[in-house]
Amino acid sequence: MKETFYITTPIYYPSAKLHIxxxxxxxxxxxxxxxxxxxxxNTYFLTGTDEHGEKIQKNAEAKGVTPKEFVDDIVLGIKDLWKSLKISNDDYIRTTEERHEKVVQEVFSRFLKQGDIYLSEYEGWYCTPCESFWTESQVGENHICPDCKRPVHKAKEEAYFFRMSKYVDKLLKFYDEHPDFVTPETRKTEMINSFIKPGLEDLCVSRTTFTWGVKVKENPKHVVYVWLDALLNYISALGYLSSDTSKFDTFWGKDAKIVHLVGNDISRFHVIYWPIFLMALNLRMPDKIFVHGLLMMKDEKMSKSKGNVVSPNPLIERYGLDAVRYYLVRETIFGTDGSFTPEQFVSRINVDLVNDFGNLLNRTVAMIIKYFGEIPPYQKELTDIDKELEICGKNTIMLYQNYMQDLKVTEAIIEVMNYVKRANKYIEETKPWELARDENKKTVLASCMNHLANTLRQSAIMLSPVLLETPSKLYSQLGIEEKLQKWETVSDFECLGNQKVVKQDPLFPRLDANIEIEYIKSLMGNI
Ligand SMILES: [Zn+2]
Incomplete structure (x- = not known):
């Protein structure tokens, strides 16, 4: 069944340079x-930047530039980084674009008209980095922001509020009816316990203490609160309320599958406020808020020095795009927290890509050239080990697909790499060098070579969403024609035969661990 699939990343806050x-x-x-x-x-992939707010205004002032100049400069760097990682986003939304600001203003007006937003006065504890007001009980005796744990200060301003209380019961009912809405589920329970059970407060949705934001049309000394502004990017980018709503109708339509990937630090906005805003707009809900973990820097020796971070760019230059992408997707189970260390980075490449995957190709290519010159056709008579390898392949394809559909990307890749490992073991078990010495074992040897080549072909197809350059190198060495590089053929165990095999450079050169660890350490901090 073909689906309509819409996936978004958080829109990043461009207040600093991006790191890994x-x-x-x-x-x-x-x-x-x-x-x-x-x-x-039918897939649509959105990313972008969240460019308003007091923090940006202050950072720009400190640098002596306008906020727009400040964000323009950072956005250039972000777009460059996505280009070097070959990110295939279909659109890039900036909240400072007219197409977005118009939607924010119209939505605000509509909420005002509906009575969801009302004007009042706010006095409370304010956290500048989070741009959030907190109540006395939330900041506690020490006056600390409950979200970021920084000190807060007393502030008072005329402000608009969103009547959250009106929607709380509806939201809880929605959670009940959609137990899979938030992954991991513990994040939802946390939100209910810390924000909804104590009584969900009306959310302050405008500010008058700074000007860098979308102006409230009805009262322009107010700018719209950054989170109401930012969350709307997911629909403004699709053309919601614009003259052409075809994309919106498709990717926010009732049959679309909608997935938002978000970090822990912003799950509150996506788990509580975003569904409520959508209810107020009478729009459908996303299918999934996936709260992923963070990839952090955790080299104790390095953490003492300031700026202990590494940029992906020099890593891509030295180790290649595929090595960096593979590391990012494979190292940390998606959904849990992970940490970057030079040791793990080098070892991940050497173990998985050089030893397991690259080596399987080298051995297979060398043996096929030596014994046949081309991939022998599929043999009808299979040994038990051949059959076992085929069953492993069938299971891998099934598990890979299920995991990917479930956003368990790391688990999916682990299954593929286990299949590759199984194929390496299959070489040890079948001992092709012994088969080659026995003229009567020619067909067994042919079957063995055919199976190895196909395992590589299937693995390359399954890895192709992660590895963007390697699969074509592998196909070229094995002489695999275009139609056999396609997903539609992945389950075909009998498709290979008579492809001319050529030896080329290894897919991934072996890294000298000591040299490379030192090199990566020298990069850390120099961002
Ligand atoms: Zn805070």
């Missing part, structure tokens, strides 16, 4: 989007 932690979520989202395109789904 930001590249993490976007690369995983890209892998998921590429998988859905590969299986034929």
């Amino acid at each position: 932690g930001h590249a993490y979520c976007t690369t995983v989202a890209d892998t998921i989007a590429r998988f859905h395109r590969m299986i034929g789904d």
Whole structure:
């Protein structure tokens, strides 16, 4: 069944240069989007930047530039980074674009008219980095922001409020009816316990203390609160309320599957407020809020120095795009927290890509050239080990597909790499070098070579949403024609035969661990 699939990353806050932690979520989202395109789904992949707010205004002032100049400069760097990671987003939304600001203003007006938003006065504890007001009980005796744990200060301003109380029961009912709405589920329980059970407060949705934001049409000394502004990117980018709503009708339509990937730090906005805003707009809900973990820097020796981060760019230059993408998708189970260390980075490449995957290709190519010159056709008579390898292949394809559909990208890749490992073991078990010495074993040897080549072909197809350059190198060495590089053929165990095999450079050169670890350490901090 072909689906309509819409996936988004968070829109990043461009207040600092991006590091490998930001590249993490976007690369995983890209892998998921590429998988859905590969299986034929009508896919739309959105990323972008959240460019308003007091923090940006202050950072721009400190730099002596306008906020727009400030964000323009950072956005250039972000777009460059996505280009070097070959991120295949269909659109890039900036909240400073007219197409977005218009939607924010219209939605605000509509909420006002409906009575969902009302004007009042706010006095409370304010956290500048989070741009959030908090109540006395939330900040506690020490006056600390419950979200980011920084100190807050007393502030008072005329402000608009969104009547959250009106929608709380509806939201809880929605959670009940859609137990899969939030992954991991613990994040939803946390939100209910800390924000909804104590009584969900009306949300302050405008500010008058700074000007860098979308102006409230009805009262222009107010700018719209950044989160009401930012969340709307998911629909403004699709043309909601514009003259052409065809994309919106498709990708926010009732049959679309809608997935938002978000970090822990912004799950409150996506799990509570976004569904409520959508209810107020009478629009459908997303299918899934997937709260992923963070990829952090955790080298103790390095953490003492300031700026202990690494940019993906020099890593791509030295190790290649595929090695960096593979590391990002494979190293940390998607959904849990992980940490970047040079040791793990080098070992992941050497173990998985050099030893297991690259080596399987080298051995297979060398043996096929030596014994046949081309891939022998599929043999009808299979040994038990051949059959076992085929069953492993069938299971791998099934598990891979299920995991990918479930956003368990890391688990999907692990299954493929286990299949590759199984094929390496199959060489040890079949001992082709012994078969080659026995003229009566010629067909067994041919079957063995055919199976190895096909395992590589199937693995390359399954890895192609992650590895963008390697599969074509593998196909070229094995002489695999275009139609056999397609997902539609992945389950075909009998398709190979008579492809001319050529030896080329290894897919991934072996890394000298000591040298490379030192090199990566020298990069850390120099961002
Ligand atoms: Zn805070």
